[in-house]
Amino acid sequence: MAANPALAPAVPAFDVERVRRDFPILATRVHGHPLVYLDSAASSQRPWQVIRAVEDYERNSHANVHRGVHALSQAATSAFEGARERVRRFINAGSTREIIFTRGTTEGINLVAQAYARPRFGPGDEILITALEHHSNIVPWQMVCEQTGCALKVAPINRRGELEFEAFTQLLSPRTRLVGVAHVSNALGTVLPVKRIVEAAHAHGAVVLIDGAQAVPHSAVDVRALGADFYTFSSHKLYGPTGIGVLYGREALLEAMPPWQGGGDMILTVSFEKSTYNALPYKFEAGTPNISGAVGLAAAMDYVEGLGIEAIAAHEARLLQRATAELLRLPDIEIIGTAAHKASVLSFTMKGVHPHDLGTILDAEGVAVRTGHHCAMPVMTFFGVPATARASFGCYNNDADVTALVAALKRAREVFN
Amino acid sequence: MDLKDLYRDVILDHNRQPRNFGRIEGTDAQADGHNPLCGDRLTVFVRLNGEQVQDIRFEGKGCAISTASASLMTEAVKGKDRAAIQSLYDKVHELLTQQDAPADASLGKLAALSGVREFPARVKCASLCWHTLNAALAHGAATVSTE
Numbered sequence: 001m002a003a004n005p006a007l008a009p010a011v012p013a014f015d016v017e018r019v020r021r022d023f024p025i026l027a028t029r030v031h032g033h034p035l036v037y038l039d040s041a042a043s044s045q046r047p048w049q050v051i052r053a054v055e056d057y058e059r060n061s062h063a064n065v066h067r068g069v070h071a072l073s074q075a076a077t078s079a080f081e082g083a084r085e086r087v088r089r090f091i092n093a094g095s096t097r098e099i100i101f102t103r104g105t106t107e108g109i110n111l112v113a114q115a116y117a118r119p120r121f122g123p124g125d126e127i128l129i130t131a132l133e134h135h136s137n138i139v140p141w142q143m144v145c146e147q148t149g150c151a152l153k154v155a156p157i158n159r160r161g162e163l164e165f166e167a168f169t170q171l172l173s174p175r176t177r178l179v180g181v182a183h184v185s186n187a188l189g190t191v192l193p194v195k196r197i198v199e200a201a202h203a204h205g206a207v208v209l210i211d212g213a214q215a216v217p218h219s220a221v222d223v224r225a226l227g228a229d230f231y232t233f234s235s236h237k238l239y240g241p242t243g244i245g246v247l248y249g250r251e252a253l254l255e256a257m258p259p260w261q262g263g264g265d266m267i268l269t270v271s272f273e274k275s276t277y278n279a280l281p282y283k284f285e286a287g288t289p290n291i292s293g294a295v296g297l298a299a300a301m302d303y304v305e306g307l308g309i310e311a312i313a314a315h316e317a318r319l320l321q322r323a324t325a326e327l328l329r330l331p332d333i334e335i336i337g338t339a340a341h342k343a344s345v346l347s348f349t350m351k352g353v354h355p356h357d358l359g360t361i362l363d364a365e366g367v368a369v370r371t372g373h374h375c376a377m378p379v380m381t382f383f384g385v386p387a388t389a390r391a392s393f394g395c396y397n398n399d400a401d402v403t404a405l406v407a408a409l410k411r412a413r414e415v416f417n
Numbered sequence: 418m419d420l421k422d423l424y425r426d427v428i429l430d431h432n433r434q435p436r437n438f439g440r441i442e443g444t445d446a447q448a449d450g451h452n453p454l455c456g457d458r459l460t461v462f463v464r465l466n467g468e469q470v471q472d473i474r475f476e477g478k479g480c481a482i483s484t485a486s487a488s489l490m491t492e493a494v495k496g497k498d499r500a501a502i503q504s505l506y507d508k509v510h511e512l513l514t515q516q517d518a519p520a521d522a523s524l525g526k527l528a529a530l531s532g533v534r535e536f537p538a539r540v541k542c543a544s545l546c547w548h549t550l551n552a553a554l555a556h557g558a559a560t561v562s563t564e
Contacts, residue, residue, distance in 0.1 A: 031418055354480035356455040357424075360536060364420050373456050386456035386478050415424050416481070 022047035033366025041392030053299035083298035097280035108232030108247035113140035123149035161188035183215030187376040188337030189345030240300035244293030422532030432481035437491035450549030487546035
């Protein structure tokens with residue numbers, strides 16, 4: 001008889017030491033210390049399952065996709081389109097026609113900026129973003145503003161690093177054509193109320209692009225439940241390879257958009273008088289794609305779902321909570337980004353020690369953290385700091401990593417006393 | 418790799434209490450330096466008397482290496498002429514980038530920066546002030562970037 005599901009734990013047990021054995025790089029030693037990798041928000045590491053999937057594809061299945069009738073071309077096409085279907089299920093999109101492979105989040109945003117916004121927007125139109133965006137969700141819109149004469153508006157955040165929702169809704173108007181928001185802030189860890197943002201934006205007729213780069217590794221994302229018009233993320237923050245990412249777009253929107261880049265694969269017919277364009281999603285995938293990257297991304301999604309995204313999130317939330325509490329006990333530490341709802345990211349400064357010096361001292365102890373402006377200079381300006389140090393957690397981090405971080409920070413305090 | 422090589426007492430002292438920190442109003446020459454990688458920013462102000470740097474000050478925000486390097490630089494170049502500063506710049510550049518290069522005796526306290534070369538990610542921190550001084554002397558007013 002099957003176990004009573006009511007008695008099963010809501011969150012499956014999470015064996016972090018078993019997870020760590022899946023990541024060969026964690027055996028690396030850095031300056032004589034075991035690697036303590038706390039920079040997953042910049043790029044996560046890869047498990048064997050991803051490394052082997054990419055290797056297996058390269059060894060056994062590689063050819064160009066959508067081109068040949070020979071066996072390998074069909075095998076490669078099948079692997080690539082299988083990966084697209086894997087992505088569709090991962091974010092619960094309605095159709096693989098809505099899944100466009102890109103180089104990453106940045107390219108996804110630029111695609112929407114150039115193929116959706118640029119042909120439509122003009123003087124009097126507005127694009128609304130928030131004050132905590134990554135540069136990649138600021139600069140593409142500034143370029144559209146220069147190209148079309150539309151205006152960029154910025155919704156403010158408070159001192160905890162949370163979006164001022166009232167002020168955000170007040171900036172919405174019939175002039176607002178597009179809202180671009182991060183799902184999770186890379187510099188602060190803030191989780192934004194994207195469902196409420198989508199509802200408010202749609203009430204004013206604006207479409208919404210969500211930058212999900214920092215959200216997808218830490219929470220189940222259902223693009224249809226969110227009501228997102230566009231949702232974009234990168235593979236390499238989700239334990240997959242670099243150089244591949246995804247843009248989800250609602251089919252009706254993508255259908256109405258002109259192609260962005262021209263070339264092979266995105267056409268049906270070409271003559272010197274006129275070319276006709278391929279159907280979705282190929283219309284937006286000019287040139288030979290990153291096939292092995294897509295295979296690796298699909299393997300990473302299998303891996304994450306095998307562990308259970310809720311289990312990963314619960315594990316990371318516990319580490320974040322413990323690290324936050326321990327850092328607050330240290331003298332001279334200020335945590336930048338104290339939102340009520342955070343994911344995985346702990347940004348901080350130490351009084352009298354520049355983040356760049358902190359980064360070097362921590363590195364000497366084997367502890368890898370990001371230091372700098374985190375591609376979010378306006379956030380640094382808002383908090384009045386030139387930079388912060390940022391520890392970020394992935395599925396493979398454990399309590400020993402938090403202990404090593406705290407010990408390395410104490411060492412930094414000694415060096416600078 | 419030893420942190421004590423990087424954060425020597427001289428460096429920590431000049432970071433805590435930077436010398437010649439502040440502005441020179443109505444100066445002949447100044448320039449802004451910026452390291453976008455880490456957010457370091459500094460401005461170097463120079464008062465020239467002919468070819469000679471009569472006074473030099475700097476202000477800005479940066480890491481210990483960039484602050485201490487700027488502080489040591491102002492002490493080292495004050496009173497020197499352009500040619501002597503260029504020669505010093507060349508020696509500092511060698512000190513920061515060439516493994517095993519013995520510190521030239523004329524470097525004085527600047528030799529404390531020799532540990533930086535073991536930390537390639539930090540060389541730009543130490544050289545930012547020198548690039549900025551060069552810009553101030555060459556153009557009068559400019560912004561230089563390490564990127």
